[in-house]
Amino acid sequence: MKNLFYLILMYFTLGSCIREAPLNPEADIEEFNIDAQFLSSSTIIDQANSKILIYLKPDAYQSGVSPALKLSKGATVSPASGTLVNFSQPVFYTVKSESGENLKTYEVDVVEIGNWTFNFETWTENAQNKYEYPLDNNVQLWSSGNPGAALAGVMQQTDAYPTKSTINGLNGTKAAEMRTIPGTTLSEFLGIKLIPGSFFLGDFNSNQALINPLAATEFGQPYFQLPEKFTGYYTYTPGGNFQDQNGNTVPGQTDRFSLYAVLYNGPTRLNGTNINTSDQVIARAKLPNTTAPTAFTRFEVPFNYIPGKTPGNNLMVAIVASSSYQGDQYRGAIGSKLTVDSLRIIAK
Structure with missing residues (x-):
């Protein structure tokens, strides 16, 4: 009888736990x-x-x-x-x-994507965290590190984020502006002393943001031809004090920007961990970053095809920009600012 009583008690106890499980x-x-x-x-x-x-x-x-x-x-x-x-x-x-x-x-x-010219005239705002991103024909093709900055505790207002629109674009139009900003309390706890502005064709995978931030930046959109040139306009102002990943000033070093395009074999997207090293890459078009023009300056760089690489059936093109060229290592100068407009991929 005692054993039976315990069995009944256990049954109702477990039943109560199951019913109360949220x-x-x-x-x-x-x-x-x-x-x-x-x-x-x-x-x-x-x-x-x-x-x-x-x-x-x-x-x-x-x-x-x-x-x-x-x-x-x-x-x-x-x-x-x-x-x-x-x-x-x-x-x-x-x-x-x-x-x-x-x-x-x-x-x-x-x-x-029918027209590979991007003028960044139409922007919208993330409803929860208030950062901006551009739309092309009402579709989001571009992303940035802003979702990661939101997770790091950047203030929820448009101007606080490292990447945003600006009305100071080419000929008075809108453009994309990237700034290197100080780290937040949370990011500094994780050892990240600064947050560079980044902007790229592709998607930000929030599931990877805290696990592997570089893997969260998924680069590229499908491309159905072979590109010949990467063109556009830019301005750049380096920040005044270059610092290493520990926040220490590096004497004599000046920040530089990063702006390049990559053709690679998809459909698997490359990200910040492998965009510079992957065997999927077929060609690159990189803008030299040795100048810092304060007025919009046109650039035109060719795609340099890697010998022996064969284009497949699922080609992808990525365009990647950053206000600090070593931002993926959390090195740069707070205040560095890169603005880009009228970016274009020209096919052969």
């Missing part, structure tokens, strides 16, 4: 899988801005595809995973958390 409040799309035969590049899930970027081949765009979704535990989604969807009209997926307390709506954008 339901999952998360409402995320963790994976958005489309058969690779329908894609020209891998899909991007931009959690920070609730957007999904897909790169459909023309036939798939016309006929539609059936994405398979992986959601947060217990969450539900509409349209359901596996539903045939045609993307000729705007498509939105709404996720409801297991607990029922949270809804998250993702906008799905089909990316097709």
Whole structure:
């Protein structure tokens, strides 16, 4: 009888624990899988801005595809995973958390870059953290280190972030401005004394931001020709005091910017850990950074193809810019400022 009593007590105790376990409040799309035969590049899930970027081949765009979704535990989604969807009209997926307390709506954008000239006239703001990013035909093609700066505790106002728009662009238009700013309390605790302004074609993967910040910068968009030249306009002002990764002044050293384009074999994107070393790279076009013009100056640099490299069927082009050329090592000068406008990739 005593054993039976303990069994009954255990049953109700465990039952009470199970009933009291909180339901999952998360409402995320963790994976958005489309058969690779329908894609020209891998899909991007931009959690920070609730957007999904897909790169459909023309036939798939016309006929539609059936994405398979992986959601947060217990969450539900509409349209359901596996539903045939045609993307000729705007498509939105709404996720409801297991607990029922949270809804998250993702906008799905089909990316097709017809004109590889970028003038940075239209910008929008991240609703939560207030940093800016540009739009091309209402699609986000460019990203920056701003989402990482937000996680590091940068003040939630547009002017506080290292990358933003400026009205002081070419001929009085808008442009993209990058500044090297001081580290935050949190970043300095992690050993990061400064945060460079960075701007690039591609996506910032927030899932990697605290684990491996360089891997969070995913570079490139699909390209369907062979590029010949990289052109555009820029201004640059180096900050006054170059410092190493420990925050110590380096006498006699002046900061420089970084601005280059890379052609590589996709569909897997390169990132800050391998953009300079990967065997996927086919050609590079790098602007010499030995001058610091205060007025907009035009540049034109050729793509230098690496001997023996063969272009594949999933070509990608990345454009990468930074206000401090050693910013990936957290070296530079606070106050360094790079502004770029009318960047263009010219095909052969």
